[in-house]
Amino acid sequence: MSTAPAPHLRELTLRGIVLGAIITVLFTAANVYLGLKVGLTFATSIPAAVISMAILRLFKTGTILENNIVQTIASAAGTLAAIIFVLPGLVLVGWWTGFPYWITAAVCAVGGILGVMFSVPLRRALVTGSDLPYPEGVAAAEVLKVGAESREGGEENMRGLRVILIGSLVSAGFALLTQLRLVAAEAAKNFKIGTGAASGVSTSFSMALIGVGHLVGLTVGVAMAIGMVIAWGVLMPILTSYQPTLDPVDTVVGTVFRSEVRFIGAGTIGVAAIWTLLKILGPIIGGIRSAMVAARARQGGAVLELTERDLPIGIVGGTVLFSLIPIAWLLWDFAGGGPVAEHPWLVIGGTLAYVLVIGVVIAAVCGYMAGLIGASNSPVSGVGILAVIGASLLLAMVFGHGGDPARVDALVAYALFTTAIVFSIATISNDNLQDLKTGQLVGATPWKQQFALILGVIFGSLIIPPVLDLLNVAFGFQGAPNAGPNALAAPQASLISALAKGVLGGDIDWGLIGIGAGIGVAVVVIDELLGKSTRHRLPPLAVGMGIYLPMALTLLIPVGALIGHWYEKQAAKSRNPEFVSRMGVLAATGLIVGESLFGVTFAGIVAATGSDAPLAIAELGEGLTIPLAIVAFAGGVALLYRTTLRSGQQAAAVSSPETPAEDVATYR
Numbered sequence: 001m002s003t004a005p006a007p008h009l010r011e012l013t014l015r016g017i018v019l020g021a022i023i024t025v026l027f028t029a030a031n032v033y034l035g036l037k038v039g040l041t042f043a044t045s046i047p048a049a050v051i052s053m054a055i056l057r058l059f060k061t062g063t064i065l066e067n068n069i070v071q072t073i074a075s076a077a078g079t080l081a082a083i084i085f086v087l088p089g090l091v092l093v094g095w096w097t098g099f100p101y102w103i104t105a106a107v108c109a110v111g112g113i114l115g116v117m118f119s120v121p122l123r124r125a126l127v128t129g130s131d132l133p134y135p136e137g138v139a140a141a142e143v144l145k146v147g148a149e150s151r152e153g154g155e156e157n158m159r160g161l162r163v164i165l166i167g168s169l170v171s172a173g174f175a176l177l178t179q180l181r182l183v184a185a186e187a188a189k190n191f192k193i194g195t196g197a198a199s200g201v202s203t204s205f206s207m208a209l210i211g212v213g214h215l216v217g218l219t220v221g222v223a224m225a226i227g228m229v230i231a232w233g234v235l236m237p238i239l240t241s242y243q244p245t246l247d248p249v250d251t252v253v254g255t256v257f258r259s260e261v262r263f264i265g266a267g268t269i270g271v272a273a274i275w276t277l278l279k280i281l282g283p284i285i286g287g288i289r290s291a292m293v294a295a296r297a298r299q300g301g302a303v304l305e306l307t308e309r310d311l312p313i314g315i316v317g318g319t320v321l322f323s324l325i326p327i328a329w330l331l332w333d334f335a336g337g338g339p340v341a342e343h344p345w346l347v348i349g350g351t352l353a354y355v356l357v358i359g360v361v362i363a364a365v366c367g368y369m370a371g372l373i374g375a376s377n378s379p380v381s382g383v384g385i386l387a388v389i390g391a392s393l394l395l396a397m398v399f400g401h402g403g404d405p406a407r408v409d410a411l412v413a414y415a416l417f418t419t420a421i422v423f424s425i426a427t428i429s430n431d432n433l434q435d436l437k438t439g440q441l442v443g444a445t446p447w448k449q450q451f452a453l454i455l456g457v458i459f460g461s462l463i464i465p466p467v468l469d470l471l472n473v474a475f476g477f478q479g480a481p482n483a484g485p486n487a488l489a490a491p492q493a494s495l496i497s498a499l500a501k502g503v504l505g506g507d508i509d510w511g512l513i514g515i516g517a518g519i520g521v522a523v524v525v526i527d528e529l530l531g532k533s534t535r536h537r538l539p540p541l542a543v544g545m546g547i548y549l550p551m552a553l554t555l556l557i558p559v560g561a562l563i564g565h566w567y568e569k570q571a572a573k574s575r576n577p578e579f580v581s582r583m584g585v586l587a588a589t590g591l592i593v594g595e596s597l598f599g600v601t602f603a604g605i606v607a608a609t610g611s612d613a614p615l616a617i618a619e620l621g622e623g624l625t626i627p628l629a630i631v632a633f634a635g636g637v638a639l640l641y642r643t644t645l646r647s648g649q650q651a652a653a654v655s656s657p658e659t660p661a662e663d664v665a666t667y668r
Contacts, residue, residue, distance in 0.1 A: 023048050119363050120313075224557055387419045
């Protein structure tokens with residue numbers, strides 16, 4: 001049930017906008033780094049809410065609704081930053097050498113604003129008229145309400161902020177040790193299976209992945225583990241058995257994974273995304289009808305409650321139509337004198353229609369996924385795969401496949417640029433409905449949140465280009481021309497650009513994608529059967545992620561999910577399970593934020609010094625650094641979770657009036 005605050009409570013304030021902008025800039029930079037490194041980003045609503053409350057408590061006039069606006073603006077950092085799943089592809093294919101500031105910012109801004117507009121009519125269908133859980137939206141609302149309604153909530157907020165800071169320090173401290181070269185950053189071993197096949201195991205010692213695993217939960221963690229088993233325990237041995245030689249084994253395994261296994265994973269993700277869309281078509285249509293009815297009632301003089309006032313449908317429609325002008329200009333400017341200029345009206349007009357149609361579809365799919373598993377868990381990269389294949393196929397219908405390499409490269413770049421606009425729509429629509437759920441629960445005004453999200457899009461768009469340029473100069477991207485030895489993986493950008501190349505170059509192996517699609521169908525069937533007969537699920541998109549992401553970037557996510565599951569079981573035994581559980585969520589968030597912000601800081605040091613290892617003070621062998629890494633990594637994670645658990649249990653026990661003194665003592 002939503003809270004109904006007094007009408008005079010301050011909501012959309014200049015102070016809140018400035019604070020939201022500052023948090024957005026910091027978290028956007030962190031997410032750009034994390035996304036390029038591991039292919040995942042984190043939701044910032046909860047930590048933004050905690051930080052906002054800690055700061056606004058210094059002002060007597062701070063309100064729950066103002067805090068909500070701050071987290072709404074800052075949440076753009078956890079979503080718009082996902083544009084890095086596409087834009088680095090333009091560097092990978094050699095079309096760009098850097099990221100032109102205003103073009104990059106405009107792509108992010110116009111796509112993000114469209115994402116807000118497309119998701120406005122979906123609020124009634126997927127928020128107020130739906131039983132989707134919105135785990136992150138509900139959690140953010142609970143944090144806001146506790147902080148505003150009780151003195152104990154104020155102490156809780158300060159404890160939560162301390163937990164985030166401690167987690168950040170632990171995570172950043174370990175990342176510093178890896179850059180000092182005192183401990184290993186990763187460990188990998190590829191091996192032959194018998195004489196005719198090969199596979200491998202690998203992991204990066206990334207505390208951020210532990211935090212991600214905790215937040216996605218056991219169901220998603222298990223699904224990703226199953227995907228890894230399919231990739232490395234089944235597909236890799238089979239596919240390597242067809243190679244003429246297995247020597248050197250490291251090269252063979254890496255090549256087979258990049259050129260074959262990940263395309264199978266793309267097929268699995270594509271089927272899962274299509275299935276999701278088919279399941280929610282009915283509620284989407286109903287929600288649009290409801291929004292139109294509300295608009296007519298408002299025009300007839302009816303007074304809607306504050307919590308039911310969206311941006312007027314006329315403004316939404318007008319903004320969508322007006323946005324076609326800058327999109328058309330961006331497409332024309334980007335295409336230059338290339339092949340698109342041969343059929344400008346057909347290609348650019350078709351692209352605009354594609355952006356509108358696929359944008360609506362993707363907004364619906366991403367909004368639904370955010371409601372189901374949270375924005376940080378939603379596989380927006382999966383819909384990005386569908387978007388780039390669609391854009392490439394449309395270009396192939398006009399220009400054909402293959403031919404002059406320079407001509408193909410120009411078309412590939414155009415397909416990626418189109419996908420970048422669509423992907424900006426996906427990232428924001430993935431976040432907007434979650435924020436609106438939080439607003440519903442605290443009694444916020446939807447149109448003010450929607451306006452705040454537009455501001456967040458603008459702030460994020462201004463910071464993304466320089467951070468991308470910084471990371472490109474400092475590290476580069478694996479597979480790009482002149483990439484350094486410490487190049488960032490940029491796994492989704494690499495996959496999406498490879499798909500565009502395959503479709504337009506005429507050499508894509510549709511058989512591999514077909515195998516992945518078959519796996520996706522099987523997983524969908526299993527998931528549906530599990531849902532009908534048990535309480536367990538097998539998210540198809542998570543299985544697909546486990547297949548196409550390198551094991552080094554996914555192995556610790558199931559481990560983090562197991563740690564989070566253990567923590568939740570311990571929290572359930574405490575006097576205040578929800579409070580102790582929330583502290584665990586904030587600890588996991590701290591692990592992500594600390595490593596991510598250190599990564600951005602380290603990138604600046606690399607760019608300033610011109611050295612790939614500016615902090616290295618030792619060159620110890622793997623025989624020493626790997627064991628040291630295991631001990632330091634496990635010790636740091638164990639210390640953080642044990643400390644967080646004991647602190648939460650102690651606070652819960654003290655706050656419980658019926659807790660005997662001797663019980664309180666046992667927590668100390």
